[in-house]
Amino acid sequence: MPRRPAARPVRREPDDAALLASVARRYYVDDESKVSIAEGLGVSRFHVARLLREARDRGLVTIAISTGGLVDGDLGAALQDHLGVRRAVVVAAVPDQTSAVVVRNLGRVLADLLSTEVVEDEVLGLAWSRVEASMVEQLASIERCTVVQLAGHLLVEGETSSGIELVRRTAALGGGAAYPIYAPMVVDDAVSAAALRRSPEVAHALARADHLDRAVVSIGAWGSSRSRVFRRLSPEVQQRGVDLGAVGEISGRVFDDSGALLPEILDDRVVAATLDQIRSTPTVVATSWGAESAGAVATVSRVGWVDTLVVDESLARALLSARAR
Numbered sequence: 001m002p003r004r005p006a007a008r009p010v011r012r013e014p015d016d017a018a019l020l021a022s023v024a025r026r027y028y029v030d031d032e033s034k035v036s037i038a039e040g041l042g043v044s045r046f047h048v049a050r051l052l053r054e055a056r057d058r059g060l061v062t063i064a065i066s067t068g069g070l071v072d073g074d075l076g077a078a079l080q081d082h083l084g085v086r087r088a089v090v091v092a093a094v095p096d097q098t099s100a101v102v103v104r105n106l107g108r109v110l111a112d113l114l115s116t117e118v119v120e121d122e123v124l125g126l127a128w129s130r131v132e133a134s135m136v137e138q139l140a141s142i143e144r145c146t147v148v149q150l151a152g153h154l155l156v157e158g159e160t161s162s163g164i165e166l167v168r169r170t171a172a173l174g175g176g177a178a179y180p181i182y183a184p185m186v187v188d189d190a191v192s193a194a195a196l197r198r199s200p201e202v203a204h205a206l207a208r209a210d211h212l213d214r215a216v217v218s219i220g221a222w223g224s225s226r227s228r229v230f231r232r233l234s235p236e237v238q239q240r241g242v243d244l245g246a247v248g249e250i251s252g253r254v255f256d257d258s259g260a261l262l263p264e265i266l267d268d269r270v271v272a273a274t275l276d277q278i279r280s281t282p283t284v285v286a287t288s289w290g291a292e293s294a295g296a297v298a299t300v301s302r303v304g305w306v307d308t309l310v311v312d313e314s315l316a317r318a319l320l321s322a323r324a325r
Contacts, residue, residue, distance in 0.1 A: 005023050006007065019053040027052055029063065034120060053213070056117070057282075068106050072313060080314050083301040085309050089113075093313040102289055102312050107134025109126045109310055110216065110287060116138075118143050118174075122213040125150045125273065126170060127251045128163035128185075129218035129228070131287050138168045139173060147171040147178050149207045151251035152185040152196075153273035154228050181203040183271045186232050190268035197271055209273035212281040219288040221296045222246040222254065226289075233266070241265050248296025250278065257295065259303035275305075283307050291318035298322065 006277050023041075026032040027048075034045040034052075041048070055061045064131035072092040080088035091105045107284075110131065113180040118124060122145040126132060147170045153162040164180040171178035183202050196202055222241050229252050230238060244265060245256040252270035254262045261267070263276055278284060279310035284305060288297050298319060 011135065012069045013166045017060065020051055020058065020060050023051045024055040033213075039278045046121055049110060049121055050059050052119050053122075057270070069313055070109060072316075075313065075316050078320060079309070079311075082320055083298070085306050088306045088316075089297060089308065090316040091310070091312050101130065103130045103134050103187045104138075106131045106287055106310060106312060107136075107290060108138050110135040110285070111138040111140070113253060113285065115141050116137060118145055118214065121206065122146070123148060123211050124170070125149050125209060125212045125215035125217075125278075125281065126163070126166055127215075127217050127272075128154055128166060129220075129287070131218060132166060132216060135216070136169055139170065140227050141281050142170060144174040144176045144296040145171075146176050146208070148212065148215065149179060149181040150209060150278070151206055151270075152181045152183040152202075154232065171228070179208045181205045181271060185272055186266070187269050187271060188230065193269045193271055202271060205213070206271075209277040210280075212277070213280045214283040214285065215278055216285045216287070217250050217263070217278060217282055219286050219293060219296050219300055220249045221288070221290075221293040224290065227264075228290070229256070247291070247299055250275065250300070255299065259299055259305070267313055287311065287312065289315055294318040294322060 023037055025256050026037050027034065034048045038045040038048045070091050072090045075090040077090045079090060089109060090136070091109055093100065114135070121142045124145045125148045127150040147167045149163050149167040151163060153164055164182065166182045181202055183196040187196065197206065203254045220229055222230060225232060225247065229249050240264070241254060244262050246262055246265060247257050248255060251272040252266055253272065253275045254263055254265045255275070285308045286300060286306040287310045291314045293315055297311065297315065301309060
């Protein structure tokens with residue numbers, strides 16, 4: 001049987017919009033596999049995945065998240081314009097909703113977002129929060145990707161999931177590798193925290209945060225009872241943050257209203273990716289909820305740490321109300 005001639009490589013510049021549009025159409029519209037597209041172009045499937053990511057980043061492809069009416073598109077557009085983020089998704093309030101309902105609905109929207117936007121062989125970073133736990137619980141499918149834990153686990157009374165479980169479950173769903181952190185997020189003293197960060201397993205996971213393609217993080221408001229990190233701290237540390245002007249934290253990394261890191265509050269006791277690692281990630285998806293988080297979310301958005309913001313209606317209205325004053 002005669003051998004099939006090898007496909008000739010298509011020599012194109014990486015910024016060729018026609019090539020990006022063609023690849024995106026074949027994958028998203030014609031349902032052609034990455035392997036098939038790669039064979040036709042004479043490139044690897046990893047290159048095809050990069051082209052698909054570039055097509056989305058350049059706005060040649062837009063993906064709508066179907067959430068059964070959960071999302072308020074008008075409010076999201078107003079918030080996006082106000083904050084200057086690439087995308088703002090607002091989960092609409094429902095009658096008689098409880099905090100558990102808010103968490104579940106935010107998690108559903110995030111799960112839909114990840115299942116449609118993560119591409120094969122991405123490096124995905126996940127932190128722990130109630131919303132992210134709900135997201136993973138509702139995640140039905142995801143492309144194969146490497147999943148990195150961004151912070152150690154945080155023991156909270158009544159919670160049954162940990163960051164380790166979220167990372168391992170997400171990686172298993174797509175058949176990818178997992179890099180968990182077998183350590184607490186906040187340690188009682190700096191010496192113990194430094195020893196944990198130096199341990200091979202933890203050091204390897206934290207080093208992987210230098211190579212993230214996408215991160216999902218939660219923004220906690222300093223002083224809020226909803227912030228698991230704030231609740232974990234002693235009254236003395238909580239007050240020190242207030243005195244230094246802390247407005248929020250991401251995985252235990254505390255910042256003020258200008259976006260400056262406040263390492264003297266907690267940094268030496270935290271086992272987590274740094275804010276520099278998160279800020280260097282090409283795509284950062286951040287979530288928060290409750291009107292009291294408005295200051296922290298406004299700061300993170302203003303300094304440009306976030307690409308996509310997923311919040312509840314009460315927080316969105318608090319942010320827009322601050323603009324009106």
